[in-house]
Amino acid sequence: MDLVDLHNAQENDALFTTFLHQVREKYELDHAAYAGMNPISGTTHGHVTYSSDWTTHYFQNKFHEIDPTLAEARRSIAPVDWGRLGERDNFRAVFNDAREFGIGDCGMTIPVRGPYGDIGGFSVTRDCGEREWGLLKQKIIGELQTLAVHMHDMVIRADPLSRVLNAPSLSTREVEILQWTAAGKSQQDIGDILSISHRTVEVHLRSARQKLSSLTTPQAIGRAISLGLIYPR
Amino acid sequence: MILVIDAINKEKFGGVLDEMFRLRARVFGDRLGWQVNVANGMERDLFDDLDPAYAVGLDDQGEVVSCVRALQTTGPHMLADVFSDILDGEPPLRSATLWESTRFCVDTKRLGRGRDRNSVSYATCELMIASLEAAKQAGVTDIVTVIDPVMDRVLKRSGNAPYDYVGKQADMGKVPALAALLDCTDERIERIREFGGIEEDVFISDEAALALPAIKALSEQPNEPQDDLAKYCKEQIAMASTDEERAAALALQDALGTIIRSRPNCDA
Numbered sequence: 001m002d003l004v005d006l007h008n009a010q011e012n013d014a015l016f017t018t019f020l021h022q023v024r025e026k027y028e029l030d031h032a033a034y035a036g037m038n039p040i041s042g043t044t045h046g047h048v049t050y051s052s053d054w055t056t057h058y059f060q061n062k063f064h065e066i067d068p069t070l071a072e073a074r075r076s077i078a079p080v081d082w083g084r085l086g087e088r089d090n091f092r093a094v095f096n097d098a099r100e101f102g103i104g105d106c107g108m109t110i111p112v113r114g115p116y117g118d119i120g121g122f123s124v125t126r127d128c129g130e131r132e133w134g135l136l137k138q139k140i141i142g143e144l145q146t147l148a149v150h151m152h153d154m155v156i157r158a159d160p161l162s163r164v165l166n167a168p169s170l171s172t173r174e175v176e177i178l179q180w181t182a183a184g185k186s187q188q189d190i191g192d193i194l195s196i197s198h199r200t201v202e203v204h205l206r207s208a209r210q211k212l213s214s215l216t217t218p219q220a221i222g223r224a225i226s227l228g229l230i231y232p233r
Numbered sequence: 234m235i236l237v238i239d240a241i242n243k244e245k246f247g248g249v250l251d252e253m254f255r256l257r258a259r260v261f262g263d264r265l266g267w268q269v270n271v272a273n274g275m276e277r278d279l280f281d282d283l284d285p286a287y288a289v290g291l292d293d294q295g296e297v298v299s300c301v302r303a304l305q306t307t308g309p310h311m312l313a314d315v316f317s318d319i320l321d322g323e324p325p326l327r328s329a330t331l332w333e334s335t336r337f338c339v340d341t342k343r344l345g346r347g348r349d350r351n352s353v354s355y356a357t358c359e360l361m362i363a364s365l366e367a368a369k370q371a372g373v374t375d376i377v378t379v380i381d382p383v384m385d386r387v388l389k390r391s392g393n394a395p396y397d398y399v400g401k402q403a404d405m406g407k408v409p410a411l412a413a414l415l416d417c418t419d420e421r422i423e424r425i426r427e428f429g430g431i432e433e434d435v436f437i438s439d440e441a442a443l444a445l446p447a448i449k450a451l452s453e454q455p456n457e458p459q460d461d462l463a464k465y466c467k468e469q470i471a472m473a474s475t476d477e478e479r480a481a482a483l484a485l486q487d488a489l490g491t492i493i494r495s496r497p498n499c500d501a
Contacts (some may be wrong), residue, residue, distance in 0.1 A: 065487075066483055073241070078370075141371065
């Protein structure tokens with residue numbers, strides 16, 4: 001299943017929620033949530049798939065002020081399995097109540113850092129046993145990392161000044177690799193042409209996709225052409 | 234044994250981190266002659282204030298024998314700022330699944346030659362394995378590591394040869410530095426394990442680490458004076474008598490968090 005293109009989310013905030021719902025379906029999760037802060041615009045942003053009953057209860061009890069999966073987890077660099085926070089009083093306070101709303105305590109928060117002090121947390125949860133959770137986590141963690149940064153970037157770029165500051169800045173090598181990709185060359189071909197390993201090609205391509213806020217290479221090619229970074233051929 | 238310390242558990246291991254900063258001062262300041270800031274015998278830079286993750290090697294007593302630091306390439310990191318000469322004016326790679334590793338070092342004074350558990354070779358392999366495995370568990374597929382030519386040779390000789398380099402070799406003070414790429418794959422980890430003769434799990438849990446004699450001794454020492462603001466927040470949290478007060482104190486600490494953490498030389 002394809003995920004919705006967040007490039008139009010600047011005009012339509014609801015797309016972020018749609019995106020989270022799709023992530024939830026695609027990765028067999030119960031819920032997905034994003035919370036972030038943009039120090040440049042001085043704004044905070046939140047999008048969730050949780051029921052409105054739970055979010056109302058959450059804010060009424062000011063759980064956002066104590067929830068360790070929100071504030072503390074965001075300071076890590078690796079995804080934080082909620083098991084690491086389970087012993088804390090503040091975690092118990094939030095998740096004892098969460099259980100009554102059908103939300104389990106198997107989950108993780110993926111911390112995101114942007115270049116200008118902007119930070120975000122992308123969290124997912126599934127009500128299941130620890131073993132099942134462990135297996136699922138290892139399977140989806142890499143893709144979720146990429147999606148978390150993608151969503152964060154799009155939320156931050158909804159602010160006009162941040163959009164200018166975060167304009168994609170590609171290296172010569174990244175442009176070169178995109179150009180060869182647009183010409184129909186495979187990663188192996190490009191590696192041979194440029195005398196670099198195909199893994200180097202892959203790393204640069206991944207970086208280019210992230211910078212161009214694209215989830216797929218064709219999307220990245222399209223954007224690179226529209227920005228005048230490469231030319232169609 | 235490798236202990237991973239990040240923002241979540243660093244409160245428990247303040248003493249270990251100080252020992253790590255002392256090791257870095259001895260290695261990068263004294264032995265290698267890098268242009269680094271050493272204060273009170275500890276080498277720290279502004280990236281240490283950004284809650285990086287550290288992999289810290291401990292001997293059986295709990296003494297720090299090696300360390301390395303990891304940061305995300307999506308946010309502030311060394312190649313984007315201080316090591317930008319290596320990239321020759323090019324923007325750095327930015328990817329959710331690429332981490333940057335810096336300040337890799339082992340204590341060559343404390344460790345001996347040879348291949349046993351207390352050798353430089355063993356400590357180096359153990360730390361390399363831990364960095365790759367920790368990254369892999371986090372869904373990270375590649376590491377870009379800023380190293381000097383000596384370390385580059387060490388990597389090549391221990392089954393951990395970089396698959397490529399980015400940018401060019403650039404002078405960092407007295408010594409050249411370069412940025413190498415490593416894949417976090419089972420094949421690479423297996424090569425290093427084979428070279429080092431290491432089969433066991435290299436990680437140590439928080440609980441087991443706290444029980445090691447040297448770390449126990451560190452935690453029994455009185456805490457060093459902290460930043461007033463951080464200290465005030467801690468006191469407020471400790472003094473809170475109701476849930477409401479505690480929540481308010483935690484919220485204050487969180488709100489002041491960026492200021493507290495970024496206080497020392499963050500204008501760079």
